[in-house]
Amino acid sequence: MTARLLVVDDEARTAELTADLLRRAGYTVDVAASGTEALERVRAGSPDLMLLDYDMPDMEAPEVLDSLRSGGSRIPFPVIILTGARHSPADQVLGLERGATDYIVKGTDRQVVLARVHGALRERSGSPGAITRGRLHVDASRGEARLGARVLKLERRPLMMLQLLANHAGDVVSRAELLDQVWGSSYRGFEHSLEQAVHQIRRELREPGWIETVRGIGYRFVARS
Amino acid sequence: MATGSSPGPEARAELAEGLHRLRSTLARVRAELEVAIGDGEAPPVERLLSDLRQALEVLGDVEAAALGVVRVLVVDDDERLGELTARGLRRMGYDAEASGRLRSLRPREVVVFDLGVLNSLDAEEHAALTVARPIVVTGAADPGARALADDLGASDYLVKPVELEALVAAIKRRMAE
Numbered sequence: 001m002t003a004r005l006l007v008v009d010d011e012a013r014t015a016e017l018t019a020d021l022l023r024r025a026g027y028t029v030d031v032a033a034s035g036t037e038a039l040e041r042v043r044a045g046s047p048d049l050m051l052l053d054y055d056m057p058d059m060e061a062p063e064v065l066d067s068l069r070s071g072g073s074r075i076p077f078p079v080i081i082l083t084g085a086r087h088s089p090a091d092q093v094l095g096l097e098r099g100a101t102d103y104i105v106k107g108t109d110r111q112v113v114l115a116r117v118h119g120a121l122r123e124r125s126g127s128p129g130a131i132t133r134g135r136l137h138v139d140a141s142r143g144e145a146r147l148g149a150r151v152l153k154l155e156r157r158p159l160m161m162l163q164l165l166a167n168h169a170g171d172v173v174s175r176a177e178l179l180d181q182v183w184g185s186s187y188r189g190f191e192h193s194l195e196q197a198v199h200q201i202r203r204e205l206r207e208p209g210w211i212e213t214v215r216g217i218g219y220r221f222v223a224r225s
Numbered sequence: 226m227a228t229g230s231s232p233g234p235e236a237r238a239e240l241a242e243g244l245h246r247l248r249s250t251l252a253r254v255r256a257e258l259e260v261a262i263g264d265g266e267a268p269p270v271e272r273l274l275s276d277l278r279q280a281l282e283v284l285g286d287v288e289a290a291a292l293g294v295v296r297v298l299v300v301d302d303d304e305r306l307g308e309l310t311a312r313g314l315r316r317m318g319y320d321a322e323a324s325g326r327l328r329s330l331r332p333r334e335v336v337v338f339d340l341g342v343l344n345s346l347d348a349e350e351h352a353a354l355t356v357a358r359p360i361v362v363t364g365a366a367d368p369g370a371r372a373l374a375d376d377l378g379a380s381d382y383l384v385k386p387v388e389l390e391a392l393v394a395a396i397k398r399r400m401a402e
Contacts (some may be wrong), residue, residue: 103315107281119308155306177309216385 004028006047008038008064009082010056014106018051018082018113025114035059039067046077049121051176052100054083065098075099078120082106129165133223136210138163145204152204157182158197165211165221174218235286236290239332243287250280286332289320295400296331297321300340300361310337313389319396330357336397337362337392338377351377358402360395361388 003028009015010032019029029046032038035058038050054061061081068075078101101120104113127209135148142162145152154162160182165173178194198219202211212220254276261268287298297319299334301307314321326342327350338359346354360381361374374382380402381395 100316102312105285105320107284119312128383173304174309176313176387177305180309180313 002026002028003048004030006030006032006038006050007116008032008035008050008056009032009053010058011053014053016141021110021113022051022117025117027117035064035067038064042068049077050079051104051117052079052081054085061100062098065100069099078102080104080116080120094212112217131163133166133169133221134225136166136205136223138166147205147207154200154204157193158200158204161194161197162201162221165219166223169221169223172214172218172220176218178218236293239290240287243283243290247280247283247287250276254280256304285320287331294320295396296334297337297396298330298334299323299337300326300327300342301325301337302341302345303339307339310387310389310392314392314396317389317393327354329353335360335396337396338379339363340373343373343377358399360392360399 007015007020007022007029009018009031010033015031015033019031022029030041032041035056038052040113041047042050052061053065059067061083065075065079068079080102081100082104084106086223088184101115104116130137130142130144132138137147138145138159140156140160143156143159145154145159145162161178164178164181175191175194179191182197183193197212198211202208205211207224209222209224214220214224228386254273257273257276258268258355268384288294295318297311297314299307299311299314299321301310301323302325304323304325307325311321311323326345327336330336330353334357336354336357336359338354338361340363354376358378360383361372361377361379362383362385363374364385371382380399383391383395
């Protein structure tokens with residue numbers, strides 16, 4: 001199944017050119033012409049990724065992000081902001097807390113745009129569908145995890161973390177990447193939560209060896225029969 | 226929207242130079258198109274596209290100089306980690322790009338350099354990197370790595386895993402020099 005993207009831009013020509021670039025790369029693309037229309041479309045069904053113009057007459061990107069986030073602490077799909085303006089670090093306008101995944105300045109090389117879209121989709125933690133590794137079955141989007149027949153009682157973040165690790169079975173996933181993918185855009189103060197989440201996962205699995213600590217780097221999922 | 230500190234003399238000179246180049250390039254694009262239309266011929270699309278690419282690059286230089294945008298190149302042989310770091314920096318307002326190898330630097334670009342890439346540098350690149358006074362990142366805290374970093378004229382030395390806050394602090398120190 002190809003990823004479904006939503007392009008949001010009030011300039012029809014810009015929106016179509018962006019959509020065309022993405023369709024040529026094999027994505028299924030919908031277009032929304034305003035922030036309001038974008039929110040309506042998301043209510044009807046979440047896209048796999050949103051490309052959001054910063055400046056629109058009805059609302060600016062931060063407002064759209066705030067609306068998308070309302071009710072949950074994290075937007076369930078990556079949002080890449082397209083902006084015509086550069087921002088200095090002092091502004092923090094695009095800031096850490098709004099929940100956007102990435103930023104692209106308009107006029108950026110098309111290959112770079114595709115690489116960033118591809119990267120954001122690949123890194124997406126709640127990747128669609130379930131994953132089975134040995135006796136372990138995880139489906140974070142449904143809030144389920146089982147080891148054999150036994151249901152694992154995991155909160156949302158440990159569950160997302162387990163799915164992310166299982167998706168990269170055999171590879172080390174860095175602490176930075178886990179914080180980025182599971183805890184969202186803020187890096188501050190979540191180191192402790194990360195350790196607690198690992199502790200919770202190991203306790204629920206009740207068998208040693210599934211999650212290895214790679215000192216100073218991160219964690220590795222080891223598939224066991 | 227962006228309001229960096231007002232540009233210093235060096236940035237003002239860059240700004241004037243950039244605006245001059247931008248105007249020349251755009252004037253050339255316009256003239257090419259007017260000539261093509263006047264002659265009833267197809268415009269030289271490839272050349273115009275190359276000019277527009279250059280104009281956008283110069284515009285980036287002008288914006289950086291005028292708005293106090295800090296540009297960062299993250300060089301790391303682990304592409305995923307490099308892109309993750311660059312993305313984190315972009316979220317914090319930096320104009321950051323990741324690359325698996327050293328490329329030619331943009332004006333006043335800060336370089337975050339993973340020592341793992343050191344062996345891929347030729348003499349010219351090595352010299353350019355030393356002039357840039359990179360922030361050196363390494364996977365191991367052994368004294369050898371420290372000496373290599375010093376040899377590169379490193380402005381800072383960070384051991385992986387590098388927290389984004391520590392990296393931002395190092396970038397700020399580098400910019401304050």
